[in-house]
Amino acid sequence: MPELAPIAFLSASEEAGHLLFTMLVVFAGAKLMGELAEFIGQSAVVGEILAGILLGPAVLGIVQPSVVLSALAELGAMFLLFRIGLEVESEALLRTGKTAVLVAMLGVLLPFATGFLLMHAWGRSTVEALFLGAAMVATSVGITAQVLDSLGVLQHTASRTVMAAAVIDDVLGLIVLALVSSLAKGDFRPLDLALTAFMAIGFTVAVVFYGSKTMQRLKLWVQNFLRGKESDFHLAMVMLLGMGLLSLQAGVAAIIGAFLAGMALSGTVSHRVHDLSSGLSEFLVPFFLVGIGLYFRPAAISSPEALALVAIVAVAAVLSKMLGCGLGAWSLGPADRFRVGAGMVPRGEVGMVVAQIGMGLGAVTDMLYGVVVSMSLLTTIVAPPLLKAAFAKRTINS
């Protein structure tokens, strides 16, 4: 126990003060930068991510990544996707079905092939090429959802297609990552891979098709026993946490589970549950966005080779995703092709996680890790203005 200071006692001491200080700086910094970004006609999302770069180790060093901050970030992303899920009905999502599947598949194939071939041409090892390919695959549905929501176009066909494709993309990305990881470990087990794929696909399909009905029945049954105030909201929270955990068990990201939980509840919950969930996402989402910016490390990409690679990889990541997804959305017409392509561009935290796993396996060098993190950040910063432009041309009926 540290020496007693007259400051900060009668509470959990200095730790509490440090935590509050960090939270205040992150929250106020994010909102300030978000307002500034909007003031100059940019998306607030970009401002909040830039706040993370500014406050984090890369520039000012006021805020360091910590266990508590990443827990708040993780919760922020989950509440964001849950709240967005509440506004999407699974039938509306299923109506985009065939297009969304095409968008997701071409949006996985093209970036993967591009990343792999690019690294090969650059003279890196096959394993590194595989990992860069995998890191270029995964779309960060959180960023896109936040931007679509702030533009007020969540109910647009293109937006629904993007949300559905992003969920499928996550499942496909998981399978690609499992494949690449087992190749990197030199431990290729087709049966395990098939099981992983089966679990992830099975879980998602089951929730999309049967989630809503099951939740409604469960809710009706449980409500017989509930007397407490706000028990509707408590039940929704249990379902959110439970689905997040289940989806992690099935191998998919927790935020996908959160989105599916929201979607399954969308038909049945009251306005009150909406409002209460909004409070949590409004407070926590800045920690998610700032958290992404915190991971930027300019030192890792300071060599001329790395800088060149960052530029090429980032451009390739944007173009290959837009091309792949745009082709998948061909049937929606030119305006929506562009919207869907732009919506799938941000890699956000997902690309970073893939690179981290590659580092853990010793398959990815520090420099390539820095390249992937920068690529994830750049695609994430470029996507909001792209989306804004794509939806700005909108007429009343498109």
Place this chain on the structure above:
Amino acid sequence: MPELAPIAFLSASEEAGHLLFTMLVVFAGAKLMGELAEFIGQSAVVGEILAGILLGPAVLGIVQPSVVLSALAELGAMFLLFRIGLEVESEALLRTGKTAVLVAMLGVLLPFATGFLLMHAWGRSTVEALFLGAAMVATSVGITAQVLDSLGVLQHTASRTVMAAAVIDDVLGLIVLALVSSLAKGDFRPLDLALTAFMAIGFTVAVVFYGSKTMQRLKLWVQNFLRGKESDFHLAMVMLLGMGLLSLQAGVAAIIGAFLAGMALSGTVSHRVHDLSSGLSEFLVPFFLVGIGLYFRPAAISSPEALALVAIVAVAAVLSKMLGCGLGAWSLGPADRFRVGAGMVPRGEVGMVVAQIGMGLGAVTDMLYGVVVSMSLLTTIVAPPLLKAAFAKRTINS
């Protein structure tokens, strides 16, 4: 980095799974036990604290205290007090002024003297006696606020008196603790003590008298620059975090700052800000209540001496507080005397913090620490039914 498991990747890995599991168990466990408690006519607060004892190291050992859990608990208490503060106008609180000061002062003097004399009679050292006295002083305003809120009597005169007295009690408790700590360290500096007292009193008085007006002016000024959606709520959050931090700097608990922030904003914020803040407190308060239960360690009080001491100290803590505060509230009449006395009984997390500081100074033995923790828990568990009974006799106009 741990070995790659097929489960839980594409997110922050096993840590994310562990965190989600813990949160699900804590939240669902708290709500389940809360419902059960209400089912048998008890307060949900007691059920949620018992859930913490049950899930924690004392019984099942499913949930261990952790940095993230205590951060969520701390935030839960802050949002609870903030939301309660939003419902209290500082003028209404000031009207209870003289009575509240009397309640707080007698509610500090009597328990302190009782604890000190009891330990002396029991043959413990003067330092231990001083610390037990200090631990018996501090009322946990969080528990009381939650119970008053769930009973729907926050606007009652007795409730307002309790809330005002609890804030003053926290400031007085801080001064007592500073005094006792410096005596235990054998390092008695009257000037430092006077400064601590001045800071704490000055901060609280300044916020109560000028907070509301200052916040309104600040808000009007800042709003000139804000364009974003929900910027009212964001501003309120910045004020909440900022006031929590300021109060820590002034030496008072962060939750007191949160309460004062809510109170200062109570005249000006919209319904929307209320609703969004309620979402945060609804989700986070169970972590605060369960967190209190997690600290129960039956092993430390398993000796016959310790058990006897727990029983005597707990009874003395309840009676001395009720007597002191009841005397202070003499002018309110018999029914409200009882209500005010009962409302000030719970020591909650504050008594535990005092004991921890005493441990850190080497002034409190393991056994006495266990006694203080048990006393805090017992007073906290006994208060909700007492309050319920006190308010049950209520007629329309009292």
